[in-house]
Amino acid sequence: MTATVAAPEPREVARRVPIIRGYRFELAKLLTQWRVRVLIVACWLAPALFVAVISQQASLPVDTLFGRWMHATGWAGPLVLLGFSGSWALPLLTSLIAGDVFASEDRLGTWRHLLVAVRSPRRIFVSKALSSLTVILVLVIGLVVSSTISGLLVVGNRQLIGLDGHLLSPGNAAGTVFLAWLCALAPTLALAAIGLLGSVALGRSPMGLLLPAVVALAMQLVQQLPVPVAFRLALPGYAFISWNGLFTSPAQLGPLLIGVIVSLVWALVATGLAYFIFVRRDFTNPTHDGSGRLALTAGLLPLVVLLGVTTAAVAPVTGFGSGIDQGKVQRAVAVEFAHLYRLQTKQLNRADVTEQQLQSAAECTKGGDQVAAQGPGNDWRCVVSWHIPGVEAAGSAIYQLDINPLGRYVADGDGPKEVNGFFLVRTPSGDEPNPLWQFDGNIELLPVN
Structure with a gap:
């Protein structure tokens, strides 16, 4: 009689949850939070x-780019909102979404349950990162669509005046x-990645x-200081500012491309650091709330090194000065004056002239020749001259300029009164804003030929 040994039943190997299922689960968790729902409705x-x-x-908010044109075209509204969002709204949104996506599990003490269900810290990280990115994109799309539709319905689909005075057709304005x-x-992605890093490294803090x-606030403060242009462009928030160059002709793409790439x-890098810290975390310790030493050595120090590397990388292209000099200011003011002079000519129903016929030129000084004509300041003074075909005498106008460290300037007309002395001009159809009275402009900080 022979004994038979029963073969052991094969064990079922627990499968890891696919990333797409983990992503849907994390996205549902975010969308069920009342705070996130309020943010979506608000945006x-x-x-x-x-x-x-x-x-x-x-x-109107004339201290904001394109704020003075909100009565003229509906395309100014989303640009004004973009300037505000880059400074305040988008950093706050990334903080509330990406900065809390990992820390919320620490507060609730649900890491062990999540690991048992998903069985992969790597997939948890990817799912949480993608879900937070999705919510941030929904919020940004809401800002764009809402402000654009409102501007077009309230003001209208009209031409937009660029930062060098040239006119953008409604179609070109929409695309730009x-x-x-x-x-x-x-x-925004850079700030979201920094939020992921902070949420992973600092836990409940x-x-x-x-x-x-x-x-974002620290970068704003630095951008307002007279720092070298290489350091300015090496900060990840510069692309919140360099989009201004899209509204000149030709477009100032150099600073924008550098800002986007940086x-x-x-x-x-910040996402990689967050992933590195997360997958090495000890999830068996329920009291673990982030390692201060690891947050410093694997979080803060690499970002400081990255800032130095990006500064050194862009320095050969940008130089180490302020990027603002007399030649750039004179060219920018002369070109913008010529474009806006043509616009005023149409308002007054005069014979049209071209920029080539006007031959506009500007002579600019800073501080009454007491200081070098370079760098930001509110003591720039420009005398613009131009020629009208058939008139021997050249026209001239005076402007006081306030140029900030970012290259944006506001030119304030200082006479003669027939050209730029009044806010309104009398036209055959009634009083209209005088485009030459006060205007915004943008100086490219990179060296130009």
């Missing part, structure tokens, strides 16, 4: 209300506005939630 409704209210007011918002996604907003590099 899809508040910009429309903001643009509609501002466009109907008598006083959306391209500007698309470029702003690069620094509120600093992880606030990190993108704090970093932002994307920062996004990749």
Whole structure:
């Protein structure tokens, strides 16, 4: 009689949850939070209300780029909102979404349950990163769509005046506005990656939630200082500013491309650091709340090194000065004056002239010849001259310029009164804003031929 040994039953090997299922699960978790739902509703409704209210007011936000044109075209509204969002809204949104996506599990103590269900820290990281990115994109799209529709409905689909005075047709304005918002996604991704890094490295600490907003505020403060242009462009938030170059002719693409590339590099590096810290975390310890030493050595120090590397990389292209000199200022003012003079000519129903016929030129000084004519300041003074065909005497106008360290300037007319002395000009159809009275411009900080 022979004994038979029963073969052991094969064990079922627990399968890891696919990334797509983990992504849907994390996305559902985010969308069920009341805070996220409020943000989505606000981003899809508040910009429309903001643009509609501002466009109907008598006083416009002239201290903001394109704010003075919100009565003239609906395409100015989304640009004004873009300037505000780059400074405040987008850093705050990335803080609330990406800065909390990992820390929320620490507060709830659900890491062990999540690991048992998913069985892969790597897939958890990817799922959480993709879900937070999806929500941020939904919020950004809401800002764009809401402000654009409101501006077009309230003001109209009209021409937009660029930052050098040239006119953009409604079709060109639409494409350029959306391209500007698309470029702003690069620094938004960089801030979101910094938020992921803070959420992973700092755990429950509120600093992880606030990190993108704090970093964005620090970069804003640095951008207002007279730092070298190489250091300015090496900061990941510069693409929130360099989209201004899209609204000149020809477009100032150099600073924009550098800003976008630097932002994307920062996004990749910060995400990689967050992943490195996360997959090496000890999830068996329920009291673990981030390692301060690891956050310093694998989080902060690599980013400081990255800032030095990006500064050294762009320095040969940008130089180490302010990027603002007399020649650039004179060219920018002369070109913009010629474009806006033609616009005023059409308002007054005069014979049209071309920029070549006007032969406009500018002579600019800084501080009354007491200091070198370079760098930012509110003590720039320009005398613009031009020629009208058939008239022997040349015309001239005076402007006081306030140029900030970013290259943006505001030219304030200082006479003669027939050209730029009054806010309004009398036209055959009634009083209209005088385009030569006060105008915004942009100076490219990179060396130009």
